[in-house]
Amino acid sequence: MSKIILSINAGSSSVKVSVYEASQGQEPEELAETQIDGLTAPPPQLKYTRGTETICKDKKLSEKITTQNDAFQYMLNELINDKDFKYINKKEDVAIACHRVVHGGDYDRPKIINEDTYHHLEALTDLAPLHNASALEIVKFCIKELPSTRNVAVFDSEFHQTIPEYIHTYPINQQIAKANKLRKYGFHGISYSFITRNVAEFLGKKESETSLIILHLGSGASACAVKNGKSWDTSMGLTPLAGLPGATRSGSVDPR
Numbered sequence: 001m002s003k004i005i006l007s008i009n010a011g012s013s014s015v016k017v018s019v020y021e022a023s024q025g026q027e028p029e030e031l032a033e034t035q036i037d038g039l040t041a042p043p044p045q046l047k048y049t050r051g052t053e054t055i056c057k058d059k060k061l062s063e064k065i066t067t068q069n070d071a072f073q074y075m076l077n078e079l080i081n082d083k084d085f086k087y088i089n090k091k092e093d094v095a096i097a098c099h100r101v102v103h104g105g106d107y108d109r110p111k112i113i114n115e116d117t118y119h120h121l122e123a124l125t126d127l128a129p130l131h132n133a134s135a136l137e138i139v140k141f142c143i144k145e146l147p148s149t150r151n152v153a154v155f156d157s158e159f160h161q162t163i164p165e166y167i168h169t170y171p172i173n174q175q176i177a178k179a180n181k182l183r184k185y186g187f188h189g190i191s192y193s194f195i196t197r198n199v200a201e202f203l204g205k206k207e208s209e210t211s212l213i214i215l216h217l218g219s220g221a222s223a224c225a226v227k228n229g230k231s232w233d234t235s236m237g238l239t240p241l242a243g244l245p246g247a248t249r250s251g252s253v254d255p256r
């Protein structure tokens, strides 16, 4: 039987939700895409496409939507209430919710969210306060309001687990660094792995033979050197503040 999967990307200025249908052993098929952006520059705006049909674009919303969780709830209701979208008619229709979580610490693969993973991610919130806190608010909402949905976390930091030790190590006391897990983590990894896979395919090359310099320029901005399909270095570090300036971040400049 096929299942409905939500892919939820809580960014610093937007929330993007894609809806997929998937059966065991088959490629998921995308059914709809919706996003609310402008959370840091109101009014928020809604975009909604169903298959190839654009239902709305840059629609200014007058409702009070200030947090990523407000935006997620608004879009979930839109999907449920859209009579022409037959795949989600009630909350129970969502089998799996995949959450983009920016800081995954040492996690090197996606995780099913249980109490343990939830608390582990909560503990990392200090290292990505703009991001982990709002993603976890959405996770908390799903756990409470969508009790039949399984929640999975997919990490921005995962792709950068391959950065060599001499690059991810900071020049500080190593006892303190190891005890407090102070190292370069790197973010936007879901985007970098997608770009690497697709550019390799476009060029007709193996990922392991594809080396790229990629810029991810959104509300948060970073650069990544991909060597033979793997992250070699990236401009963000222990937190998403390091590196390039972003919409609400100064980058590698001491803001004081």
Ligand SMILES: Nc1ncnc2c1ncn2[C@@H]1O[C@H](COP(=O)(O)OP(=O)(O)O)[C@@H](O)[C@H]1O
Pocket: 010, 011, 012, 013, 014, 015, 037, 217, 218, 219, 220, 247
């Ligand atoms: N084509 C574009 N040219 C320049 N800036 C853009 C373009 N599209 C989006 N932006 C800017 O990118 C930012 C949103 O980036 P995005 O990565 O989608 O959000 P988030 O960082 O919240 O995930 C906004 O500041 C928007 O103005």
Ligand SMILES: CC(=O)OP(=O)(O)O
Pocket: 010, 011, 012, 013, 102, 131, 156, 187, 188, 218, 219, 220, 221, 240
């Ligand atoms: C990590 C990061 O900066 O993400 P975003 O671009 O979504 O703010």
Ligand SMILES: [Mg+2]
Pocket: 011, 012, 218, 219
């Ligand atoms: Mg983003």
